[in-house]
Amino acid sequence: xxxxxxxxxxxxAPKEIVLGVMEAAKQFKDVEFILFGKEEAILEHLTDKxxxxxxxxxxxxxSDDEPVRAVKRKKNASMVxxxxxxxxxxxxxxxxxxxxxxxxxxGLFVIGRIKGIERPxxxxxxxxxxxxxxxMLDLGANSDAKAEHLLxxxxxxxxxxxxxxxxxxxxxxxxxxxxxxxxxxxxxxKAFELMKEQTAYHFVGNIESRDLLMDVADVVVTDGFTGNMxxxxxxxxxxxxxxxxxxxxxxxxxxxxxxxxxxxxxxALRAKMDYSEYGGACLFGVQAPVIKAHGSSNAHGIxxxxxxxxxxxxKQMVETIKxxxxxxxxxxxxx
Amino acid sequence: xxxxxxxxxxxxAPKEIVLGVMEAAKQFKDVEFILFGKEEAILEHLTDKxxxxxxxxxxxxxSDDEPVRAVKRKKNASMVxxxxxxxxxxxxxxxxxxxxxxxxxxGLFVIGRIKGIERPxxxxxxxxxxxxxxxMLDLGANSDAKAEHLLxxxxxxxxxxxxxxxxxxxxxxxxxxxxxxxxxxxxxxKAFELMKEQTAYHFVGNIESRDLLMDVADVVVTDGFTGNMxxxxxxxxxxxxxxxxxxxxxxxxxxxxxxxxxxxxxxALRAKMDYSEYGGACLFGVQAPVIKAHGSSNAHGIxxxxxxxxxxxxKQMVETIKxxxxxxxxxxxxx
Numbered sequence: 001x002x003x004x005x006x007x008x009x010x011x012x013a014p015k016e017i018v019l020g021v022m023e024a025a026k027q028f029k030d031v032e033f034i035l036f037g038k039e040e041a042i043l044e045h046l047t048d049k050x051x052x053x054x055x056x057x058x059x060x061x062x063s064d065d066e067p068v069r070a071v072k073r074k075k076n077a078s079m080v081x082x083x084x085x086x087x088x089x090x091x092x093x094x095x096x097x098x099x100x101x102x103x104x105x106x107g108l109f110v111i112g113r114i115k116g117i118e119r120p121x122x123x124x125x126x127x128x129x130x131x132x133x134x135x136m137l138d139l140g141a142n143s144d145a146k147a148e149h150l151l152x153x154x155x156x157x158x159x160x161x162x163x164x165x166x167x168x169x170x171x172x173x174x175x176x177x178x179x180x181x182x183x184x185x186x187x188x189x190k191a192f193e194l195m196k197e198q199t200a201y202h203f204v205g206n207i208e209s210r211d212l213l214m215d216v217a218d219v220v221v222t223d224g225f226t227g228n229m230x231x232x233x234x235x236x237x238x239x240x241x242x243x244x245x246x247x248x249x250x251x252x253x254x255x256x257x258x259x260x261x262x263x264x265x266x267x268a269l270r271a272k273m274d275y276s277e278y279g280g281a282c283l284f285g286v287q288a289p290v291i292k293a294h295g296s297s298n299a300h301g302i303x304x305x306x307x308x309x310x311x312x313x314x315k316q317m318v319e320t321i322k323x324x325x326x327x328x329x330x331x332x333x334x335x
Numbered sequence: 336x337x338x339x340x341x342x343x344x345x346x347x348a349p350k351e352i353v354l355g356v357m358e359a360a361k362q363f364k365d366v367e368f369i370l371f372g373k374e375e376a377i378l379e380h381l382t383d384k385x386x387x388x389x390x391x392x393x394x395x396x397x398s399d400d401e402p403v404r405a406v407k408r409k410k411n412a413s414m415v416x417x418x419x420x421x422x423x424x425x426x427x428x429x430x431x432x433x434x435x436x437x438x439x440x441x442g443l444f445v446i447g448r449i450k451g452i453e454r455p456x457x458x459x460x461x462x463x464x465x466x467x468x469x470x471m472l473d474l475g476a477n478s479d480a481k482a483e484h485l486l487x488x489x490x491x492x493x494x495x496x497x498x499x500x501x502x503x504x505x506x507x508x509x510x511x512x513x514x515x516x517x518x519x520x521x522x523x524x525k526a527f528e529l530m531k532e533q534t535a536y537h538f539v540g541n542i543e544s545r546d547l548l549m550d551v552a553d554v555v556v557t558d559g560f561t562g563n564m565x566x567x568x569x570x571x572x573x574x575x576x577x578x579x580x581x582x583x584x585x586x587x588x589x590x591x592x593x594x595x596x597x598x599x600x601x602x603a604l605r606a607k608m609d610y611s612e613y614g615g616a617c618l619f620g621v622q623a624p625v626i627k628a629h630g631s632s633n634a635h636g637i638x639x640x641x642x643x644x645x646x647x648x649x650k651q652m653v654e655t656i657k658x659x660x661x662x663x664x665x666x667x668x669x670x
Contacts, residue, residue: 184478186478208567213571225523229568237573243464244464255600257593262583262590266583269579273576
């Protein structure tokens with residue numbers, strides 16, 4: 001299999017991207033890599049050219065570029081060329097640590113949607129207290145969603161959780177303001193009805209945002225606006241908590257001593273909540289695996305994301321989505 | 336002034352409710368109290384009858400009653416009678432620690448909306464790292480909101496922050512998925528336009544949920560669905576962190592010793608994030624102050640909520656909202 005990689009995306013490009021590819025090339029002998037970006041800069045970090053091709057380009061999408069416009073104008077940007085390689089059948093998946101919005105646009109406009117999936121969804125895996133984690137989608141690909149979209153998000157999340165995360169009969173929950181069936185806004189009430197009726201996945205009903213870290217579901221479905229809000233709330237509260245904890249630990253000599261004793265465990269606690277450990281965010285619903293690695297990814301983060309893409313290709317994630325839709329398991333209206 | 340109090344609402348009723356009234360009666364000589372509930376049970380805890388009237392009723396709304404139905408059927412419930420006293424001009428404000436949904440329904444159906452405010456909003460004050468806190472609305476009174484509602488929420492929050500929280504020129508922010516003006520879903524994009532145009536309050540633009548605890552605004556406006564989601568995310572993450580921290584602190588003998596040293600500071604940290612310290616949640620947009628005290632309120636929590644109601648009456652919160660609307664400061668369409 002071949003994986004196309006935007007070597008210029010993210011805070012640590014191209015160095016950490018290339019080092020991540022080197023790590024993956026060593027471990028996965030069945031993968032070939034195509035790197036898109038400045039050849040000279042890439043070569044600086046490339047220690048082994050086995051199964052690695054470089055496609056040179058000077059253009060790149062910046063992190064503050066307006067996504068849709070950037071994708072349309074910068075036709076030779078490393079990210080766009082990586083996606084084009086997938087579209088042209090030269091690669092099976094593509095990865096970038098660059099501008100998230102631009103990668104979503106590239107996935108949608110260059111690679112294109114799966115027939116029957118009306119909207120792609122961005123799906124990271126988020127941490128839980130137990131360390132098991134859960135897949136959440138959509139985290140911002142669409143700000144205004146319809147109930148049918150949420151129904152389809154459930155299917156894609158379920159297939160991913162089962163095939164790639166190896167969870168048997170994954171539990172799919174609908175994020176809502178109460179657990180009762182009658183709770184919610186127009187969108188979630190309608191989505192609940194559709195999700196209850198389908199036969200493609202194991203729907204476990206509404207779940208509340210306060211329980212997200214408690215392993216109440218393996219996949220959590222929501223619209224992109226709410227998902228983005230909730231994700232940033234989790235991140236913000238986590239950051240605030242650690243910042244306050246640090247102030248407490250430093251506010252007296254005896255506290256500093258105690259903090260010294262606890263340091264290792266507190267760092268472990270922090271690492272547990274760092275969801276970059278769970279890999280990149282997948283853009284589900286396009287014709288091939290497209291994965292957004294964290295902007296601050298180091299080599300190991302890129303390696304993890306490559307492994308994720310490899311799993312998605314091997315387990316035929318896209319083909320399975322197509323087949324489930326063709327079998328009409330989402331219910332009458334959506335076929 | 337007179338404050339009507341549902342003596343039967345909440346986990347610790349009537350004992351803590353009555354004790355809270357006793358604390359307030361001692362401190363606020365300008366307030367008369369009307370307590371609604373089982374007379375015998377109330378009298379058990381009433382140590383001083385000065386400026387306290389009891390209106391006996393056997394009926395009460397349970398915490399798991401379906402709100403709208405309960406309010407319609409239980410016409411003699413302590414909560415409904417308290418609201419009726421306000422409607423009839425026998426009291427100036429009402430307080431309950433009972434069923435939140437039922438209190439919102441009671442406020443809306445019994446006391447009624449302010450003319451020009453299309454939807455009431457539930458507004459608690461939430462903690463920030465600095466201890467200053469911020470008012471957030473709507474937290475669940477309406478699951479489906481229109482941009483005009485958010486515009487009006489901003490006005491009510493601003494008046495409250497200024498009059499009751501004594502913040503000079505409060506900063507009103509719109510909760511959104513990005514800080515840029517063009518970000519958001521249909522609702523927030525439209526609300527942004529309306530809020531930018533009005534002259535009734537100091538709109539500071541979009542704010543992100545990850546910054547909520549960082550004092551970026553004094554009032555944060557959102558729809559009830561999103562508000563509820565975000566609030567529960569904050570609560571859930573906070574609880575998860577303390578639970579994980581506790582596990583870390585207890586996982587070895589040396590950690591336990593260190594935890595002993597830190598105990599006081601960690602409890603203080605936890606208290607800082609406990610927003611019951613900031614008083615109850617106000618139902619803005621009805622014809623008189625209606626406040627929901629926390630279900631688990633102790634006497635001091637009830638006292639705090641009474642002080643809050645007293646402030647709202649003294650500062651003429653409702654009259655100010657009416658006057659600002661009458662002056663057309665929210666812009667043409669909303670008058």
